[in-house]
Amino acid sequence: MFIDLSEVTQRLRRMSSEELDVSGSYQSFLLDLICEGKDTLVVDQVSVWLFDDISNPKKLINVANTQWDNDLNAEDYPVLLCEEYPNYFKAISTGVSINATDAHSDPRTAEFRDTYLISNNITTMLDATIFKNGIPHGVVCCEGRGPLREWQSAEIAYAEMVADCCSRRLLVSELWTLQQQMTKLAFHDALTGLKNxxxxxxxxxxxxxxxxxxxxxxxxxxxxxxxxxxxxxxxxxxxxxxxxxxxxxxxxxxxxxxxxxxxxxxxxxxxxxxxxxxxxxxxxxxxxxxxxxxxxxxxxxxxxxxxxxxxxxxxxxxxxxxxxxxxxxxxxxxxxxxxxxxxxxx
CATH class of the missing domain: 3.30.70.270 (Reverse transcriptase/Diguanylate cyclase domain)
Structure with a gap:
């Protein structure tokens, strides 16, 4: 598969620059980016997973997915525990993209073979790290169900751009949340919770x-x-x-x-x-x-x-x-x- 990076990059840049309501769920403000990634890379599924604690991660939480018809409640988000998939988590923590031509045999993704890959017919994976202040914060996971795939450098670069766009959206969401908290503090009495x-x-x-x-x-x-x-x-x-x-x-x-x-x-x-x-x-x-x-x-x-x-x-x-x-x-x-x-x- 050939990707014209100049064309798809410009489209992704325009999309990520559009004004967006980030006050809702992760699914609501990341879905357009991962759907664009799914269509461009011609994969079957793209999802976003975030670490529970960036300084001491214990698990990855699936917060957005092209397969979801509706938003999930936060308590229903799928979770991956670090201790159950040590090779995968070690790979993600390096910040280097995982381009698993054969997800079943690649040592970074083979841990999912019995628990996920076989039951979902996943054969190939391309995972790009999401960074926050230069530290791995999560991952954009692109999965294919077709023939084994030798991921091209342009495809890897594009997946990383999707991850970077997600990172910017997540940052804007955090800033919005912080602004809401500051506004609440400015107009609320800390002791009673009443307006001030x-x-x-x-x-x-x-x-x-x-x-x-x-x-x-x-x-x-x-x-x-x-x-x-x-x-x-x-x-x-x-x-x-x-x-x-x-x-x-x-x-x-x-x-x-x-x-x-x-x-x-x-x-x-x-x-x-x-x-x-x-x-x-x-x-x-x-x-x-x-x-x-x-x-x-x-x-x-x-x-x-x-x-x-x-x-x-x-x-x-x-x-x-x-x-x-x-x-x-x-x-x-x-x-x-x-x-x-x-x-x-x-």
Whole structure:
């Protein structure tokens, strides 16, 4: 078989440069590359296998395959254990492509003879290593069921280009995942898992614009755990953290799905209540207050009960969101002055 490298390389380069959604499964963003490899090399199957741990690999995991009709769940991915195929794994770890004319007799692939090759009628294999930061990360495996095949240098070079394209896609996917994690960290409170102050301010401005367009009312509730400093002083900050997380879970369980509970910092929390007038917000605050008071927080050695003071305000849609936050903050001061464990509306 003759491959015009200049032609197939240009096609592969164009394909790999196209914008692609890498937020899905490996199968979804690698399938076009391995199908192109299958058609160009005229083989029966192309698959992508990745090491479980690049620094200390114990197994290869099949994450994409031209034979699959649909995506597989990650727990259903086929797996090869290193200890069962030592010659193959040793060959892959060198980074040199495996061009097995006769997969049954080649020492690098013969280990698969009884467990895979015979049952699937595989006769010949061409495997190209996928690299990550110069270290073998996995392999693109091209398999044929026809006559034995003497792999040409152009075919080996092309398979390696497919592996390199897969490597770039995998890198983009990892960067996307990292970006999502960084975004989550930027807008989430690490202790409680709630949205944080930064998210609240952005969301508040967006909700104001949305409620102006819809002609709806937007309300806000501030919650301040009563005497929280006493908890830290009496039980320690670790127990204080347990209380904060339990408080957040209790409040989340009381709110609607569309309500937005955020941690301002310390023991202060804010709830944004879309499409809610002041009286409705007061009722929500009262439910929160009662739920918190009834919720006994159990630790290894303590049963702790807390109460909360609540301030309620309707958001002034004609002014910056910070204005309404100041209003509800004043309501909290009034609630504290009135003996705590109560709700005060502006």
């Amino acid at each position: 102050r930064r998210y609240l301010m952005d969301s508040g401005h967006r909700e104001i614009r949305r409620h102006i367009r819809a002609g709806e009312q937007l309300s806000v509730v501030m919650l301040d755990i009563d005497h929280f400093k006493r908890i830290n002083d009496s039980y320690g900050h670790e127990i204080g953290d347990v209380v904060l997380k339990a408080f957040a879970q209790c409040c989340q369980g009381t709110l609607r799905a569309e309500d937005c509970l955020c941690r301002l910092g310390g023991e202060e929390f804010i709830v944004l209540l879309p499409n809610t007038p002041t009286e409705g917000a007061r009722e929500v605050a009262e439910r929160l207050r009662i739920s918190v008071e009834k919720n006994i927080i159990e630790t290894a050695h303590h049963h702790i009960q807390v109460t909360v003071s609540c301030g309620v305000a309707q958001v002034n849609l004609a002014k910056p969101f910070s204005y309404s936050l100041k209003q509800v903050d004043h309501a909290i001061y009034d609630a504290k002055a009135q003996g705590r464990n109560c709700v005060v509306c502006c």
